Amino acid sequence: MTNVLAMNQVSYKRNLKTILHDVDLTLETGKIIGLLGENGAGKTTLMRLITGSAKGKGTVAVSGDTVIANRKSHISFSEQLHGFSNSTKLDEVIAFYQRVYADFDPKQFTELCTFLQIDTSLKLSSLSKGMKEKVIIALTLARRTNLYLLDEPFSGIDSMSRKKIISSIIKWKPENATMVISDHYVSEIAPILDEIVIVKDQTIYTHRPADSVREEFGVGIEAYYESLYEGGVQHD
């Protein structure tokens, strides 16, 4: 299998504080990866280092490309639409995506909208939190690319929307694309994860197949994750 992401000795400091150090992370193509860690552990920073939005030390290669502009063309990130004013209509946001991303598939986006029950004539200001997150997921998944980064897609939204989003991930993720989902609702996404990556102590604490946790420790992903903070499971 080939690697979609290779991070080598990546470190990041901000305001004289180390956020991440010595990150080595390799992800294979075609996987769904759960990026777990406490709030402020550096999950978002890790994603920002991959996209090039944060500037750190070390090398990051996405599908073999280390140059940031090229890297971006392989990455679809769940950006929160900060660049649009609240009065912007969804149609305009979609037009922007379609214009600037050559890999944006309008047909797939329409399917996603139907599935997630999105009304594209609405304005951004009139969207509920759950609806906005669905829109972001639809926009992110409508691009046909190699690496999808979903930053906390389930925070603060109801369980029905969560289920819909999980289903759309299974349905629309291209077979050979890799998806990284950062979250702390571990239990709900646990069944769809191939691997888990845990960020702790400013670095990658563990990276292992999800089923290997269940086989080796006989515990669920959530229990395993929590035990790391209590020092319950002895770790190699």
Add this chain to the structure above:
Amino acid sequence: MTSFGTMFRALNRNKFSLINQIFLVELLAVVVSSLWTLVTGHFSSMTLFYSFISWGSIAWWVAFILLSRKNEQTFMQDTYRLVPIGDGGFYGANVLSSLVELLYFSVVQAVVLVITMLIGGMGNVDSDMHAFLNGFFDGSGWHAALSGMPANWPWLFLGMVIVALGILLLVWTTITLIHFLTSVISNFLPRGRQRVVLVILYIVVIWLVTRIISLLVMLYTKYTSGFVGAHVASQIYLAAGAIVILLVLEVVANIFLLKKWVETQAN
């Protein structure tokens, strides 16, 4: 990869609606103030023209300020920064789209002024104004104005346009330079009292940037003073040259900072 043209059009679109909104507000202000003039009984055929001159100049500054703000926001937002395009192309598309939109706004203003002048001419105006309007519309006024100018006036005019556009762009690139430097430096300072630190930092950076610019201008005038003649034209060209050189330096610095150091706001 996304092309420069595509990025330019995408950024232009947002700014276009911003400009149209400003123009709508301006129209509203003109209507309200003209109605007020009507109520107070001072309404004449020239009221609309005067009203557009005063509100238009305010609106122009508003457009300029809001475009500057939009420029800086665009540099810091992942919505735009995640688009797969090189930093140079991104920077150019952002600044150029702002320039185009400001020019568009200026043209709209000019058209409105000409139209309201025509309306004014149809009504009862005093003899001075009447003569001016006649001269404006039948071309005789233009002729008179140009005949007083030196023979190379098209070149002078071109030089002046370059200087005007150059100053406009220079203001934007300088704002960006100060913004970028402050944002980069603040990432290296310890956390806490961010607001206070940021204000002090802005003051220091602004002082530093203006010092460097004035130093460069001094150097430039020192080396070029030798061949400044009494001609207006050569002075305008020298000024244009200085502006272009400064502009290039700032643009290079900005793109470098954007590429290596400037981070977006977190999601």
Add this chain to the structure above:
Amino acid sequence: MQFDDKVPIYYQIKNHIYHEMMTGQLAAGAKLPAVRQLAVDLTVNVNTVQRALGEMIQEGTIESQRGKGNFVTTDTTRIAQLKEQLVVEQLERVYQQLHALNLSDDEIITSLKQYIEQRGQQHD
């Protein structure tokens, strides 16, 4: 489908398909849904479904036909064998645990009988 997070997901998917085969919801020779469809139906990862199906193809309970999809084996003796194997697996577990509680074989039989009778009454 509800998953037990403590048990490997591919294992639970296998059990789910076994269950459908035993109850006849998936008859011998029946075509299984496409991998992605199965993943969507069960809300699990496509790769995990693939792993479960891969193991089942290895053990011969499912046959993969190139370009057509996956089918439950038409070999009914294989299915019967599988059922027997699953029954033995479960019995083995129960037996081991009851044995660990120091129950003799006779006691195990009586307690099982008792349990089944009581269970029947509760359900009436």
